[in-house]
Amino acid sequence: MSIEPQTTPGVEETPDPSSNSGGTDHGLPEADPEIAISVQNVSKMFEIRSDSGAGLRAALTGFHRAKPKEFWAVKDVSVEVPRGSMLGIIGRNGSGKSTLLRQMCGIYAPTKGRIEVRGRITALLELGAGFVPQLTGRENVYMNSAVLGIPRERTDAIMDDVAALADIGDFFDNPVDTYSSGMRARLGFAVSVHLEPDILLADEIISVGDVSFSKNGVAHMTRMREEGVTIVLVAHGLAIMERLCDQVLWLHEGEAQLLGEPREVIREYRDFMTMGDEALPTDDGSLDDNPITHLEISSDDGIEFGYTGAPLAIHAAYDFATPVENAILTLRFRAQDTEVFLGSSTQDLNQRLEGRGTIDIRLPILSIPPGQYAAELEISDGDTPVASRRTRVPIRPLEEITLRDFVDIGADWRIHPT
């Protein structure tokens, strides 16, 4: 839930150089004030104790059987977020995204390195986490603004806007513990966007709540960005990230895998995500005497997978010692573990194939959902199959990673409300 405030003159102010003795050797290059958040070689280690049960006894006797295991959740990450810009952090679950975000707002202290933050932070780690359930929504708004050091009159002035955005009606004056989780989330978000932070740290919030609320959330985030709020966003909504962020940081197992221009980073990340752990297998019918000598996806940028919603080109080569008089070429796609075939064929094109040649197949729009597919090219002479070759075709989502479970048949929808 919440709002998490961290006031202006926060935990430690930097000027005394002695505070720097904690292990880093950054010689205090007084950082650029245009940088709102500067993460400098930050690592975070957690100690995992396996003997949690025997705690007190072990402590009293000084008998620690198991040394705590070290787990480095974030490893040597550096990133600078210029004032008024937006940083997106992506990565698989457990890649250290949230740990990094929590360090930016002071919940976790870095084990190594340092983070400098300039400005008033509001952190949304869980919408409404900072609410005191026994106080009403209105009182919680006052509390949150008090924490941020916003004068009461200012809070009075924005109160109506907060209530309007939260859109929870009379519940606004009821204790928060009477709210549904959706209402809490709405209020939490409404508070955070109206409290005019300099810096907003948000963890996976856009996915919270119903669709219209998500839209609202995105709209407000866009507005805040335009107003010059520095935003750090951890989320799964890659399309939103790509649209809003100025830079994207991809964390993998705690390390910064890639940092840079959103399109590029997200593209690499998507590729990585759909790759799975299995290596891409090549041809299966790779007998030496297979007349279809080659079958692969050919894309303009040399990537070996298809994207749902994008064109797909497949390239093949053949070498027939004995001619195929009445060649019919068929291309079939089959999803893993299904018997469903989707395909295309040259049924009516009575082609003669002899010797060597190449085949290019183009699909104007690949309409099948993302996943692992096998593409099979079969060549038959009349009704008799004479050659076939298969290859794996991974298909990835072009927009957000939302898996649709159907083939888009491109229907024309018309709805006539009466």
Place this chain on the structure above:
Amino acid sequence: MAIENPPIVFSSASQSRSLAESMREVWNYRGYISYLVKKDLRTNYLRTYLGWIWSLAEPLLTLAIYSFVFGYILDVSRGAASPTGLTNFPAFLFAALVFWGFFRQSANSTMNAFAGSLALRKKLFFPPAAPSIAKVLSKSIEMIPEILMLMAFYLLLWGITGIRTLSITWIAMAPLLLLVMLFGSGVGFWLAVPNSRYGDIGMLFNVFLRLYFYVTPIIWPLSIIDGRLKNPIINGIARWSPMTQVVEASRDAIYRLQWPSLATWTYLIVISTVTFVTGWMRFHRSAGKAAEGQ
């Protein structure tokens, strides 16, 4: 506006905070703390009709039980004579019980509020001491009706016995309560981090408190051990422990109607301040790490 301020720095050093840093941090979060206090008061009292009544009935019932057992059955009231001529065991007991109760609550709330705040602390930044401070403050506010009841009790006694029980020395209660709060929460801060890791600490502490309650001259007059308690150590604890001094000072102020001695004041100020400051520092050295759930 915040832009001209020096940046907030988080580093491995910020896991443990210096005295000045932690104090300033708490001050910055005073708004948050005040709402936590409001929450406590509301939860404890506004939602149960009998809330306030219970808060008054509980000490009164305790007082009645102790008065009956110790004042009547065991009759230890011989040493309860006041120079004012008043000899009233319940009044003698009441003065001490109020202060003891405040000590116990200050220590326990400080200790327990920290453990209770750890889950939220993962989602929300606040100074680690904030929940404890809020809890102690709300307990202080809840003390007000009890203090008023204590005063009413004494005034009633004046009406009944005709012996004057009101005096300017009553105002010594205010600084005494403050010292008890400092001392109690200092003890609580010493124990808060260990207790958050091993729940046994809290249990052991309450067993210890029960023992300490009986060693302190609350239900018995200090003069009762004259010449009888031979063990020098136990004798020393019974006479000179901080809570003995608090209890005796409170009786001076409202029962015997004399000012506590300068020596008592000095002793209490020093011991409370030292306990609080060392507890606070001990707490802030490890609270950050404890809050990360390690």
